[in-house]
Amino acid sequence: MHPAPSVILFSVLSGAGFGLLFYLGFGLAHPSGWAAFLWWGLGYALAVIGLSASTFHLGNPQRALLAFSQWRSSWLSREAWTSVAALVLLAPMALSDWLGLGLPRGFGWPGAVLALGTVFTTSMIYAQIKAVPRWHLWLTPVMFLTFALAGGAVLAGQSFAPVLLAVLLVVLLAIWQVGDGQFARRAQTLGTATGLDRIGTVTVFEQAHTAGNYLLREMIFVVGRKHAQKLRGLAMVLTCLLPAVALAISTGWWAFVAAAVCHITGALAARWLFFAEAEHVVGLFYGKR
């Protein structure tokens, strides 16, 4: 699948942002005064920047409001609702922390739950697609949620962040391990896709068209897969190991910044792989994957 920069930025930034808002909403991190302004502001900024980045790849972004209409059937529509609902419901708690209004913490709980709910709906957009076997997996929501919880913990300065980073490492290894065999487990080949395996062994004689098209660009993206193993290593080091080490050896602000920057950079690499390594079954018709 084509790793569109807008979608990678969106899912990484908004994932980390909603993760941070989850901790702030639940009061696991409860800054006050201008510190609260900065922390809540960071959470809101990441979530909103991410959400607006997601509109960049739309063909007709001026009609984006219509995406709120199909929540009964579409995970993308549900994501629109949960994200806006989380941001609206958390606003009183954010103002209360900043201005010292003293709202009971319970006011932040529904928004905190919806913040995680948003990450879940994002993950289901990918996990629901049967035509991409690597995504159509229960580990996909687990991976997105762990990313949000670990990234949010790093950004919220939680003492247990290294533990969650370790969990994230295990989840990443698991989704890569299981994901690598997913296409083969679906047992779709050129022969089964065309139904011509009932006659014999099928190979591509001549392509349907000599030039590129939307399908080849969007769904049959094969560029850069040869570096996948190196990128996986880099993603593990940057996303999990370096931030955990930085947070373990120091509680200073520099360790916090270094951990946050490393984690987000690594998350971008991991998310790039999530798209670039995913193979759509339509590639079979072209003899490609």
Added chain:
Amino acid sequence: MTTLPTHTEKKLGLAIDLDTCVGCQACVTACKGWNDQGYGVPLSDQNPYGADPSGVFLNRVHSYAVQPIDGAAQTINFPRSCLHCDDAPCVTVCPTGASYKRAEDGIVLVNEDACIGCGLCAWACPYGAREMDAAAGVMKKCTLCVDRIYNENLPEEDREPACVRGCPTGARHFGDFADPDSKVSRLSAERGGYALMPDLGTKPVNRYLPPRKKDVPYEASVLAPLLDIKASGFAGWLDRVLGKI
């Protein structure tokens, strides 16, 4: 609403005969030609005469070489377009309601005025039936020529999809699969018509008719009697002389 209808009165679709398809691409051009001026925005091309041309087509014809365990290899031309699935995943993923399946005849359509061009429906389709129009930023797909099949301004024989009307070998058939006595239903039953990737649960309406069994090579040498000619006369004398040198 992008929820699917529980039942459609008709199941309009195509039966595509892989035995008679010669891969001439007439259906591709007929489709492109009609849909350049019919339903929705025209199918655009980018850089059509340049070094890297690209464009939207609602129908693509692949060519495959198939090697049976015994017998000669076959070339099978394989048209690929929307299968108008009963359980169309492209419909339910749509966040705006632009993608829908009609309850009356089962045609899967895109309301281009509501399409935001997110591309999720194209991801959801296992068959690559949807292509984004790069000029208009909306998703294009086979409409089963909805602006032809009910069009009373056209002569009766033209009220079928452009790809069917344009096929010179009669390899494409249009009809109602909900009616067991329709031409396409009977054809599919007789010829063992099959759906593509049924295990993905999409319940396609279109059917592919597999190529008929071919003769095996040793039965097929119709030239055999001609190859056994004994030369006579001058040619026979020449044959004998040259054989002795």
